[in-house]
Amino acid sequence: MKSLFICSAGNKRAEESNPNDSVGYPARHDFVVAVAALRPSKEPAYYSSRGPEVDCAAPADSVMTTRPSENNKNGTNFNEVSTLYTSFNGTSCAAPHVTGIAALNRQADPSLTLPADLRASFEITAERLGTGTKNADFGYGMVKSPWTTHPNYPGKLTTNAMSKSVVKSPISAV
Secondary structure, three states: OOOOEEEEOOOOOOOOOOHHHOOOOOOOOOOEEEEEEEOOOOOEOOOOOOOOOEEEEEEOOOEEEEEOOHHHOOOOOOOOOOOEEEEEOOHHHHHHHHHHHHHHHHHHOOOOOOHHHHHHHHHHHOEOOOOOOOEOOOEOOEOOOOOOOOOOOOOOOOOOOOOOOOOOOOOOOO
């Protein structure tokens, strides 16, 4: 499979002289899936860059993530597992959502072997937001899991989500 590049559109909307054309590089390239940020209300985040390059959008406000433990603030304690969480905002939160959806789309349909196929899968399954056509704020809309069938997808896992058993292969040190 060739590579699919998924990048944050950027957080420069409010800073640019032309906020309607504020997508940064590398997301500005034609071969990249540019991801914009959504608020929980599915409105565009005030900071999310916008422009014709935006392909899709994903949740990006108050996204929960782990943070280093108190004993690992310098990032050198590799043995202690943190149980602390924090939230952050930005298109850097949205792009991993889309990357995960790309992996799920590929898992659901192994024939999606070309970047163009995966890109098309976003366009087809996205929840249309805004004008209902591709637009500068949402692209084709909010990406959705291929296993989501609920028409008003709230952006969270639903009760019809399927679980897969994972077979772990041993990793040898080189």
